[in-house]
Amino acid sequence: MKNVVFVAPLFRETTNRYVRAFADLPGVRLGVISQEPAVMIPKDLRDRVHAHYQVANAMEGADIGHACKALQRSMGPIDALLGALEQLTIPLAQARAMAGIPGMSIAVAQNFRDKATMKDVLRNAGVPVARHQRVTSAADLWSFVAEVGFPVVVKPPDGLGAAATWRLESPEDANAALSRFQPSPSDPFQAEEFVVGQENTCETVTIRGQPVWHSGTHYLPGPLEVLENPWMQYCVLLPREADDPDFTSFHPVNTAALSALGMQTGLSHMEWFFRKGGKSVVSEVGARPPGAMIMPLMQHAHQVDMVARWAELMVFERFDPPTRKLAAGVAFFRGQGLGRVVALHGLDKAQEEVGSLVVDRKLPVIGQPKASGYEGEGWAIVRHERTDVVKDALKKLISTVRVELG
Ligand SMILES: Nc1ncnc2c1ncn2[C@@H]1O[C@H](COP(=O)(O)OP(=O)(O)O)[C@@H](O)[C@H]1O
Ligand SMILES: [Mg+2]
Known part of the structure; x- marks a missing residue:
């Protein structure tokens, strides 16, 4: 029997799907940490949750760590501590370190969560990425603009959902960004050269450092373009052809990137720019299941329950690779x-x-x-x-x- 703890800050429909997958996984005794009280666990799930611990802030590493220690007293040693949200990547790693739980370390989590660290690690490993600068002062931004020219993209170092991502086209835009972000050494932002290309994703299952399965989508169009044009409605397409060379030719780059960042076992979600005839460029990678409805798309394209497969992967390091249908x-x-x-x-x-x-x-x-x-x-x-x-x-x-x- 494996003791698994899942962090579900709030019992929302999407989160409950994950809780249910772990609860249904044979050989698992499930503990749940949440901000909401146990009465909020959906009724059909309640008796399948072995233990529950409520915390003040389920996005805080220390809160999760204390909860794990308390759960260990009732459940015994925890074999895996998991969550599905991008913002939990580092807090989960901190809690693992506090409570002695195996899984992704803080250093690896930081590689995935800090956009500047990520790009440095990738660049040092020879993985193609946009030129970038961690901006801690106005001077940093101006020297970066002098080097790469407009347009440049600026964003918070730990941004999500393209919130606060801007394209700067001119010195006026740069001034506006500086007054909005007010960069400092303790509060930097990320500036990047603007990459032109088709924005795609690459979802990868890795087991003990070895990629065992890939899927990928096209963003139609890229999130920034959708953000910049309020009239646009956005689509994501998962093509039938799993062997499309536009995707498969990227797989070695994806593997090099994940290995440089320290991915061990998990499902990752990479965003990358396809440049026809040119070198494709890695944009960013999350060490978590993808959003943008890509989990259900993978489910429909491969006719398997991806959430259940992810749960099995994370607990037993097992994944039966489905074929795309x-x-x-x-x-x-x-x-x-x-x-x-x-x-x-x-x-x-x-x-x-x-x-x-x-x-x-x-x-x-x-x-x-x-x-x-x-x-x-x-x-x-x-x-x-x-x-x-x-x-x-x-x-x-x-x-x-x-x-x-x-
Ligand atoms: N260097 C870049 N060049 C061109 N577009 C970019 C660049 N960086 C980000 N974008 C656009 O902005 C969006 C959001 O940026 P991203 O780094 O993915 O942040 P988030 O973590 O918020 O998703 C991307 O999906 C892409 O459309
Ligand atoms: Mg993104």
Whole structure:
């Protein structure tokens, strides 16, 4: 029996899916750490959670560490401490160190979480990355701009969901960024040369340092472009062709990057720029399951429960590599303007044209507030044997369905 502890800060639907996967995994005794009390654990799960510990802040390494020590008194030694959120990467590593739990170390976690450290490690290992600078003063930014020229991209060193990522085109933009970020040695930001290329992802399963499985998606278009153009609705496409050389030719770069960063066992989510005829460039890597609905896309394309597979991988270092059977894609519905969702347009037409391909959806609800991220208020997943059919369906969905805010 393995003692596994999962950190679920709040019992949200997406998080519960992970809790359920560990609870259902044979040979596992599950402990859960959360900010919410045990009564918030979904009823059907409660009797499968062996132990629960509530903390004040489930994103804090020290809180998680103390909770683990307390759980160890009732459960015995913990074999694995896990969580699915990007922001938990370092806190989980800190808690492992405090409570003597095996798994990703603090040093490796930092490689994955700090964008400047990550790019330094990758560059030193010969992995192609954008030129970058950790900006601690106005002078740092100006000298970087003098070196690489406009445009440059700036972002917080531990950014998420493209929040606060900006493209700077001019000295005015640079001044605006400096007054907004107020960089200092204790509060730096990351500046990067602007890379032009198709933005893709590469999801990798690694076991004891060896890559054993890959999947990948196209962002249509890249998140920054979506952020810069509020009228755009965004899609992610997972093509049917697992052997597409545009993806497979990147795998050696992906392997070199993960090995330089210290990936041992896990599922990682890399963002990279494909440059036709040129060297592809690694953008960033998360040592956690992907967001942007890529877990469900992988599930539909490979016809397996990816969350359950991830749980098994993390606890038993076992992964039965699934073959890709279909193409899958997600279209995000994003309202324009401000306020709340007041109407949905084009649903009937979309239903008529591509409804038969839709396998899952979460439609925006009237009255729902405008979403904070670029992904918008709802989504639909389509799937088919042919990649071009999925691609066309995504195009139809985002050009037909309109979310009206007001
Ligand atoms: N150097 C770059 N060149 C061009 N676009 C970039 C660059 N860095 C980031 N971007 C764009 O900004 C988005 C967000 O940046 P990213 O580093 O992925 O931060 P986050 O952790 O918030 O996802 C990326 O998905 C990409 O579209
Ligand atoms: Mg990113």
